[in-house]
Amino acid sequence: MSELWTRELLPPRFPSLYGDTETDILVIGGGMAGILCALRLQELGARYLLVEGGRIGGGITKGTTAVISAQHGAIYHDLMEKRGKERAGQYLQANLQAVERFRTLSREISCDFEDAPSIVYSMTDRRRMEREAKAVRDLGFRARFLDEVPLPHGVAGAVEFPHMAQFHPLKFLYGTARSLNIREKTFVQKIHGHTALTNHGSIRARRIIIATHFPFINRHGFYYMKLYQRRSFVIALENAPKLGCTLEDDAAGGIYLRNWGDLLLVGGGDHRTGKKGGGFAVPRAFAKKYFPEAREVCAWANQDCMSLDEVPYIGRYSLGFPHVLTATGFNAWGMTTSMVAADLLTDLALGRKNELKGLYTPTRSMLTGQLFANLGETFADYLIPTSRRCPHLGCALRWNPAEHSWDCPCHGSRFEEGGRLIDNPAMRDLKRSIKGRFPD
Numbered sequence: 001m002s003e004l005w006t007r008e009l010l011p012p013r014f015p016s017l018y019g020d021t022e023t024d025i026l027v028i029g030g031g032m033a034g035i036l037c038a039l040r041l042q043e044l045g046a047r048y049l050l051v052e053g054g055r056i057g058g059g060i061t062k063g064t065t066a067v068i069s070a071q072h073g074a075i076y077h078d079l080m081e082k083r084g085k086e087r088a089g090q091y092l093q094a095n096l097q098a099v100e101r102f103r104t105l106s107r108e109i110s111c112d113f114e115d116a117p118s119i120v121y122s123m124t125d126r127r128r129m130e131r132e133a134k135a136v137r138d139l140g141f142r143a144r145f146l147d148e149v150p151l152p153h154g155v156a157g158a159v160e161f162p163h164m165a166q167f168h169p170l171k172f173l174y175g176t177a178r179s180l181n182i183r184e185k186t187f188v189q190k191i192h193g194h195t196a197l198t199n200h201g202s203i204r205a206r207r208i209i210i211a212t213h214f215p216f217i218n219r220h221g222f223y224y225m226k227l228y229q230r231r232s233f234v235i236a237l238e239n240a241p242k243l244g245c246t247l248e249d250d251a252a253g254g255i256y257l258r259n260w261g262d263l264l265l266v267g268g269g270d271h272r273t274g275k276k277g278g279g280f281a282v283p284r285a286f287a288k289k290y291f292p293e294a295r296e297v298c299a300w301a302n303q304d305c306m307s308l309d310e311v312p313y314i315g316r317y318s319l320g321f322p323h324v325l326t327a328t329g330f331n332a333w334g335m336t337t338s339m340v341a342a343d344l345l346t347d348l349a350l351g352r353k354n355e356l357k358g359l360y361t362p363t364r365s366m367l368t369g370q371l372f373a374n375l376g377e378t379f380a381d382y383l384i385p386t387s388r389r390c391p392h393l394g395c396a397l398r399w400n401p402a403e404h405s406w407d408c409p410c411h412g413s414r415f416e417e418g419g420r421l422i423d424n425p426a427m428r429d430l431k432r433s434i435k436g437r438f439p440d
Contacts, residue, residue, distance in 0.1 A: 006062055092139050
């Protein structure tokens with residue numbers, strides 16, 4: 001596999017941190033959310049430091065499809081029903097403002113930024129799309145119901161968000177990062193009070209922001225119960241049509257598409273990490289059926305943290321950890337959510353008021369059906385008799401033949417065939433090298 005965004009791109013490099021230091025605000029994680037937090041802190045004149053265990057943009061950010069949109073699936077009607085019109089309106093406005101913030105910043109950074117309407121569609125449920133369009137209009141945005149979309153097949157209905165966007169995420173991230181206070185290859189292993197312990201020293205900070213995709217401190221916040229991770233699969237095609245918009249099927253595991261330059265990106269087959277699902281076969285079957293003259297030039301998979309209620313967790317890590325903040329559970333919409341998180345977290349870190357605090361707080365109720373699904377998945381996995389256990393919380397690992405990795409279905413940690421850590425929340429490699437393939 002090869003990610004599209006890393007091709008022919010020279011990233012900036014930053015030194016590692018050796019010895020002990022201190023700062024007012026420490027940001028842990030050099031993906032989009034962490035970099036935007038650092039940018040906002042710098043704009044506000046705060047004393048900060050960002051540390052990244054590997055290289056900036058080397059994790060989930062490099063695998064995003066990089067759609068910048070306030071359309072996050074057909075969620076607004078449901079959000080109004082569950083959280084009320086005020087909260088749904090806050091969510092919409094926060095993400096619309098995030099789109100505009102990207103638009104403003106991209107004027108100074110060469111990152112292939114393009115305006116593109118964002119469309120969510122359903123193959124079976126016209127009523128759901130009509131209801132969603134009305135809900136968004138009731139919240140004050142000019143969403144439009146559509147009977148037809150630029151796909152090679154019909155749909156039951158769709159909702160269009162005009163004036164959304166897309167870009168090259170790593171060009172944007174690298175361009176933004178060049179002027180920031182960053183240390184790479186500086187892996188935070190533990191946090192004791194106000195001190196973060198790294199592989200080469202310690203960092204004392206008044207406030208700590210954890211922007212590591214999946215929060216890594218297990219003894220606070222119950223994130224191992226609140227989150228699960230989902231794999232997504234994307235292929236890039238040449239000799240394929242220009243759509244003029246971004247498209248997403250509202251159904252679980254359905255097709256999503258966007259163009260970049262002369263290429264068409266086709267995604268689909270999403271499923272819970274460590275479980276069997278459609279995978280690459282889904283976008284490849286779609287391409288073969290509808291774009292038979294197209295040629296696949298690259299393919300990659302990525303990972304998303306899914307919250308219990310479709311709203312990300314952004315704010316205080318836990319009630320008992322008041323000086324630590326986090327952002328996670330972006331539910332496959334990492335670009336605008338990263339921008340929302342940067343504004344909210346920096347305000348909280350600097351003691352500024354922000355009306356979004358209550359909407360995104362990680363300490364909100366956990367009582368949802370997804371909580372019990374997560375607990376059931378974990379319990380069932382513990383009963384599997386195998387010595388191949390995840391060092392995060394001891395769940396049984398599953399062999400992923402499509403990506404040649406060991407995956408954890410409980411919380412989404414992933415390891416190379418030889419045991420090297422790929423994706424968190426695990427914090428270390430497997431204890432001993434794994435030889436051969438785990439049987440299906």
